[in-house]
Amino acid sequence: xxxxxxxxxxxxxxxxxxxxxxxxxxxxxxxxxxxxxxxxxxxxxxxxxxxxxxxxxxxxxxxxxxxxxxxxxxxxxxxxxxxxxxxxxxxxxxxxxxxxxxxxxxxxxxxxxxxxxxxxxxxxxxxxxxxxxxxxxxxxxxxxxxxxxxxxxxxxxxxxxxxxxxxxxxxxxxxxxxxxxxxxxxxxxxxxxxxxxxxxxxxxxxxxxxxxxxxxxxxxxxxxxxxxxxxxxxxxxxxxxxxxxxxxxxxxxxxxxxxxxxxxxxxxxxxxxxxxxxxxxxxxxxxxxxxxxxxxxxxxxxxxxxxxxxxxxxxxxxxxxxxxxxxxxxxxxxxxxxxxxxxxxxxxxxxxxxxxxxxxxxxxxxxxxxxxxxxxxxxxxxxxxxxxxxxxxxxxxxxxx
Ligand code: ADP
Ligand code: ASP
Ligand code: MG
Numbered sequence: 001x002x003x004x005x006x007x008x009x010x011x012x013x014x015x016x017x018x019x020x021x022x023x024x025x026x027x028x029x030x031x032x033x034x035x036x037x038x039x040x041x042x043x044x045x046x047x048x049x050x051x052x053x054x055x056x057x058x059x060x061x062x063x064x065x066x067x068x069x070x071x072x073x074x075x076x077x078x079x080x081x082x083x084x085x086x087x088x089x090x091x092x093x094x095x096x097x098x099x100x101x102x103x104x105x106x107x108x109x110x111x112x113x114x115x116x117x118x119x120x121x122x123x124x125x126x127x128x129x130x131x132x133x134x135x136x137x138x139x140x141x142x143x144x145x146x147x148x149x150x151x152x153x154x155x156x157x158x159x160x161x162x163x164x165x166x167x168x169x170x171x172x173x174x175x176x177x178x179x180x181x182x183x184x185x186x187x188x189x190x191x192x193x194x195x196x197x198x199x200x201x202x203x204x205x206x207x208x209x210x211x212x213x214x215x216x217x218x219x220x221x222x223x224x225x226x227x228x229x230x231x232x233x234x235x236x237x238x239x240x241x242x243x244x245x246x247x248x249x250x251x252x253x254x255x256x257x258x259x260x261x262x263x264x265x266x267x268x269x270x271x272x273x274x275x276x277x278x279x280x281x282x283x284x285x286x287x288x289x290x291x292x293x294x295x296x297x298x299x300x301x302x303x304x305x306x307x308x309x310x311x312x313x314x315x316x317x318x319x320x321x322x323x324x325x326x327x328x329x330x331x332x333x334x335x336x337x338x339x340x341x342x343x344x345x346x347x348x349x350x351x352x353x354x355x356x357x358x359x360x361x362x363x364x365x366x367x368x369x370x371x372x373x374x375x376x377x378x379x380x381x382x383x384x385x386x387x388x389x390x391x392x393x394x395x396x397x398x399x400x401x
Contacts, residue, residue, distance in 0.1 A: 001166040002034045002124075006134065006156035009043030010173040011230035012076045021171075021230060022083035025129060029089055034124050036163065038134045038156040039080055041072025046149070058314075062107035066136070066146045070096070073133035073152065081131045091129040094119065096136035096144070101155065103137035103145045109286065110145035112137060112154065112217075115162040132159065150211035157214040161221030168218070168225050169236075170210065175229035176237035177202070177209060179399040180254040184390050187400040191252070192235070195242035198252050198342055201376050205340040206257025215239065242344060250345035251352065251397040256390050257338040258383060260290075261310045262368070265320060267301040267328025274326060275304070281319045287312045290338075291371045291380065301328065307369065307380060310334050336368065337386040340378040341393055353377045359396040365389055 005028065007021050021039075029035050049068050053060045077093040084091035100116035123130050134152025139145050147154045153170060160168035177199065178188040194202075196219035203212035209227065218225050218239065228236035268274060275294070282289055287308055295303040308316050313332055320330050346352050353370075356377050360367055365388065369380035381389055394400065 004160040097138040101137035153214035171230035175234035205255035251343035
């Protein structure tokens with residue numbers, strides 16, 4: 001079998017952990033598999049590098065950030081290759097560029113455009129284990145790019161897709177996908193299977209166990225992901241196409257996203273095109289707007305509220321300040337979070353949202369914004385109530401049963 005294994009930050013968190021990953025990879029190779037291993041930087045390393053850059057600048061050039069941040073993954077890739085060779089396994093480390101990963105020029109959040117798998121195939125045919133530095137690629141300008149935080153998952157899925165691998169095993173410190181973050185709700189249950197769509201919702205709504213873009217790509221390329229722990233030999237969770245049995249499940253999981261902030265803009269000129277202008281400028285500055293609320297206008301002005309990632313709030317401020325003739329005032333609130341209920345079964349059942357709102361009311365948790373889709377209900381609430389809301393909803397839908 002051709003297997004892609006990806007090891008996240010905690011799995012390669014220190015030299016002992018890297019040794020243990022080398023043992024796991026060596027075993028898979030000795031079992032007769034052809035193997036590509038994708039690695040993250042040691043846990044905490046990427047944040048440390050961001051901190052170094054911020055010592056010099058609040059707004060460092062994004063291309064330089066990519067050059068800097070990509071180094072963390074190179075360290076672990078080469079150390080793992082060294083450890084494997086010491087065990088008698090012929091292994092070779094590659095950067096994103098050497099692995100043929102070509103991206104657009106959108107530094108710090110680049111999209112993979114294509115993968116030239118020639119080098120990987122050649123080395124596989126020579127019997128080598130390939131260790132690829134995750135999270136990075138090369139732009140058409142020949143500069144190093146990175147794929148967004150958590151992006152090593154995307155590297156692994158993209159390589160698995162290009163190689164038509166039999167499986168893409170993603171190893172972290174949890175042994176699969178749970179009904180909610182087991183660190184928040186110890187009663188969370190591990191799922192044996194989850195559909196791409198549900199996983200995509202959970203991931204984009206804050207369950208960082210998989211990067212959402214990687215799930216999106218896995219669905220598109222039909223890559224079978226198995227989420228596993230590098231700390232145990234437990235079975236893991238398979239992420240694949242929706243199957244009949246799954247439809248019966250009303251709610252499959254609860255997600256919490258703490259990386260949320262709300263922008264409120266008051267007394268916005270109530271004229272055609274103003275919303276288009278504001279949101280176009282935000283998009284041009286790469287600010288991802290999530291929920292939007294516009295109040296009905298009374299005196300020829302209106303109030304606009306929307307949520308962004310906490311990390312993008314400075315960019316949002318800069319953009320909104322450009323509209324000083326068209327707005328009265330603005331304020332920002334980073335002390336919010338988003339809690340979401342996800343399940344494909346909601347497509348054919350009503351009342352799930354009402355149940356969630358009642359549960360929040362019983363705990364005296366105020367809901368500040370709401371958004372729904374066919375398979376999710378999201379609520380913006382005070383950050384201090386985030387964990388309580390997750391536990392309450394988990395209990396409401398009896399996910400521990
Ligand atoms: P890695 O560094 O290996 O990429 P991450 O920290 O990105 O690992 O992801 C693993 C973490 O995801 C777990 O420690 C867990 O706290 C968190 N998590 C959030 N939601 C879930 C969920 N529904 N199921 C499992 N883990 C979850
Ligand atoms: N090291 C990068 C990050 O921390 C990428 C990854 O771990 O997937 O975001
Ligand atoms: Mg991760």
